[in-house]
Amino acid sequence: MPFTMSCVICKSEIEKDDSVYFSGNCRWNSGPLVGLTAKSEEVEQMSFPQNKQHQSMCMSLYRAILERTDWDSPRISGIVQRLPMQGLPYSVLSDPRSARIGFHPSKLTSLDFRFWVADEYPRSSLKPGECVGYPIHMTCWVLLGRFLGKEVLEANLSCLLKTVKQAQTTQNGRHPLHSQTKKQTQFDVAPWLKCCSGPPSDRCEWKMSCKQMSPVVIPELRDLIARASRHGTARAFPKCMANIPVEIRIMIVEMIYKQPGYCQARIRETKNMLRAFGWRLPDSYWQERCIPRLVFEIQDLIQAGRVVDWKYLCLGLEELVFKYRWYAGSGLRNRARICKKIEGIRTGFQKMLDDNRREKYILNV
Numbered sequence: 001m002p003f004t005m006s007c008v009i010c011k012s013e014i015e016k017d018d019s020v021y022f023s024g025n026c027r028w029n030s031g032p033l034v035g036l037t038a039k040s041e042e043v044e045q046m047s048f049p050q051n052k053q054h055q056s057m058c059m060s061l062y063r064a065i066l067e068r069t070d071w072d073s074p075r076i077s078g079i080v081q082r083l084p085m086q087g088l089p090y091s092v093l094s095d096p097r098s099a100r101i102g103f104h105p106s107k108l109t110s111l112d113f114r115f116w117v118a119d120e121y122p123r124s125s126l127k128p129g130e131c132v133g134y135p136i137h138m139t140c141w142v143l144l145g146r147f148l149g150k151e152v153l154e155a156n157l158s159c160l161l162k163t164v165k166q167a168q169t170t171q172n173g174r175h176p177l178h179s180q181t182k183k184q185t186q187f188d189v190a191p192w193l194k195c196c197s198g199p200p201s202d203r204c205e206w207k208m209s210c211k212q213m214s215p216v217v218i219p220e221l222r223d224l225i226a227r228a229s230r231h232g233t234a235r236a237f238p239k240c241m242a243n244i245p246v247e248i249r250i251m252i253v254e255m256i257y258k259q260p261g262y263c264q265a266r267i268r269e270t271k272n273m274l275r276a277f278g279w280r281l282p283d284s285y286w287q288e289r290c291i292p293r294l295v296f297e298i299q300d301l302i303q304a305g306r307v308v309d310w311k312y313l314c315l316g317l318e319e320l321v322f323k324y325r326w327y328a329g330s331g332l333r334n335r336a337r338i339c340k341k342i343e344g345i346r347t348g349f350q351k352m353l354d355d356n357r358r359e360k361y362i363l364n365v
């Protein structure tokens with residue numbers, strides 16, 4: 001049976017890919033087998049081309065949380081690419097700040113750790129000096145960092161592993177970290193659907209995989225933010241209906257938003273109404289409606305105090321999301337899928353941290 005290497009967070013496969021693309025500073029390794037090395041931060045924020053040649057490249061990049069019998073606690077590795085025809089054990093860069101795209105040197109260097117995938121190789125079978133690793137997509141690590149805090153994660157990797165294992169056991173009673181099938185992971189959440197009637201009638205189109213698009217850098221969203229920034233602050237022209245209290249304006253706009261079957265036509269209706277009545281709504285209203293919990297770019301814009309046309313940005317985002325064909329295969333849907341998994345881990349992880357802190361406190365008193 002072919003071996004499937006799955007991410008411990010989102011449970012979907014670490015894709016196999018050997019295409020090489022890089023858009024920043026990098027250097028070529030010497031030797032017969034070559035790869036590009038760069039800072040991991042740079043690769044994490046890279047925008048990947050959305051063409052057939054590089055289709056699965058983003059989700060082929062991964063880190064591993066490594067455990068060894070002679071280490072006090074687990075360690076997070078650097079980023080490497082899962083390549084086709086790769087021999088076992090796998091090897092990852094030991095430095096978490098480094099990333100390598102493409103082939104690794106034929107001989108193991110001091111920059112690499114070799115590991116056996118923990119799912120297939122129990123920790124109890126480890127010989128001295130051997131590592132087991134829990135693979136995690138590069139992008140899932142970035143999203144985890146955004147939601148749980150990067151420093152907290154790095155300092156509490158054993159808590160993270162325990163939480164992930166517990167969540168897996170309680171969720172489906174299967175062997176911890178057992179790989180799910182493609183079918184189970186492919187058709188996942190669409191949080192936006194709470195305010196619309198449902199996916200288009202062509203179910204096959206909706207079920208199209210979104211797993212290969214980067215959930216971190218979404219080019220269409222970046223373009224929209226750039227346009228909304230050029231707009232600056234939204235202007236409202238004085239009209240006879242402009243004096244209606246803001247609470248009433250919000251109530252009327254919300255009535256359209258919460259209608260079953262909210263779609264592109266209702267977005268147009270909202271825009272026309274705001275323009276015709278010369279209404280302005282508070283920026284905070286539009287910001288909250290963008291679901292900043294998921295669209296973290298919104299939080300970044302607010303924190304940076306950027307001048308943005310929030311109405312333009314919010315309705316533009318909804319227009320994107322209700323283009324079902326785009327959304328069904330987009331990085332935004334992939335992000336929603338992964339964030340749902342992270343939500344499932346977050347409570348257990350925080351509870352474990354609190355319990356540990358309490359235990360340490362009691363021991364020190």
Ligand SMILES: [Zn+2]
Nearest residue numbers: 007010137140
């Ligand atoms: Zn993942």
